Amino acid sequence: MELLILEDETPLREFLQKKLENAGHQVSALALGKEALELVEKKDFDVAILDISLPDMSGIDVLKKITSLQNSTECIMLTGYASVESAIEAMKLGAYDYLEKPAKLKEIQLVIEKAYEKVLMNRELATVRQERKRSHESVKMVGKSPKIMRLRKLMQKIALAPSPVLIEGESGTGKEVIAREIHRLAFPQGAPFISVDCATLQETLFENELFGHAKGAYTGADSRHIGLVELANGGTLFVDEVGELELGLQKKFLRFLETGEYRPLGDSKTRKVEVRVIAATNRVLKKAVEEGKFREDLYYRLNVVRIEVPPLRERKEDIPLLVEHFLKLYPSPTGKAKSFDPKVLQLFQSYPWPGNIRELRNVVERALILSNEERITLDDIPPFEKEDREEISPTLSPPTPSGFPTLAAMEKNHIQKALEIHSGNKTEAAKALGISLRSLYRKLEKYGLG
Structure with a gap:
């Protein structure tokens, strides 16, 4: 846990820092509000303990700054008896809780743990919201x-x-x-x-x-x-x-x-x-x-x-629509609208796509990056696809079933090339192929590539 302690009383600040560091937390301990304002601009904290009464400013000013940064930091205010009203004001401004001095260490630790649980929950909920959006x-x-x-x-x-x-x-x-x-x-x-x-x-x-x-x-x-x-x-x-x-x-x-x-x-x-x-x-x-x-x-x-779910080779009439979709999804690095030469689309429809839509998407994305012109031609297709093109359909006419290598041969060849590209690193090869590492090991055993 990343903790910020803002407390001008040296004995209390050093005591809290030592105890919380011994508990395994990363602690930044400061005495001045100005120092805290500079630090929170550069670093994110999980929980901040802020004394309300500071020599150079109010701890509430630091709270406002942390709140304005819209991060997930939860703030706990430390207050003397005379500043309880200020602590209540801080709660209205978004502080998690306040503790009245002198607070016991166990009490401080308990409030910190509860605040941190809220931080974790908010982060997990933020992940859910991102999924929704x-x-x-x-x-x-x-x-x-x-x-x-x-x-x-x-x-x-x-x-x-x-x-x-x-x-x-x-x-x-x-x-x-x-x-x-x-x-x-x-x-x-x-x-x-x-x-x-x-x-x-x-x-x-x-x-x-x-x-x-x-x-x-x-x-x-x-x-x-x-x-x-x-x-x-x-x-x-x-x-x-x-x-x-x-x-x-x-x-x-x-x-x-x-x-x-x-x-x-x-x-x-x-x-x-x-x-x-x-x-x-x-x-x-x-x-x-x-x-x-x-x-x-x-x-x-x-x-x-x-x-x-049908494999792409069984719905080849959808390939032009998928290509158009990916062209919109992945804008050209140059900012110019690009399109595929009809011969490329013809090639795409003659290729069996052992990696299915994921493979097609990767090929389109790579072609967008490699092509210099607005029209993407056969020369912009990745090298391993060129080899398959020559093997499958040298005339670019729709091949007969007997003109295709078997799907198993295509898959074996695909796996070999992925391993070559990634210098035998199976984890990286599995990622590139869009399959799990376990699935890759099964296929390696199946094709005798172990």
């Missing part, structure tokens, strides 16, 4: 192909039902975009949309992230942590890569799914929330059930409504 354009579902039109009709039907939704599809097909679209249809007035990626968290961390923890739940748990299910209350919890969820957690997740109840780590109290769960996976969960890697009861609970 996230641009609709950036998550827009684009396309007019028959498969996308059918998908839209299905989404409109299921949006208002509280039942869980399972979205299955290859990596990069836009599963989160669909989840956000369902959420937007279900909550037109706005509600939290909170996402969690099962592939990036270990079992212990996942439970802590999902359900939160009570203060003192484990060493270092100095304050209560609000879990994602609580942040999603009244809205949608998007559980991405649910197929990667450890078996040990699947039972707890199933219980939450069925009851809406959960228990934070280290807490004896069971809590309940109203949350719509949308889960997504790039695995075939039914097969994972047969292999004993996914609980059958959880599968059937999630599979109330199932959505299959």
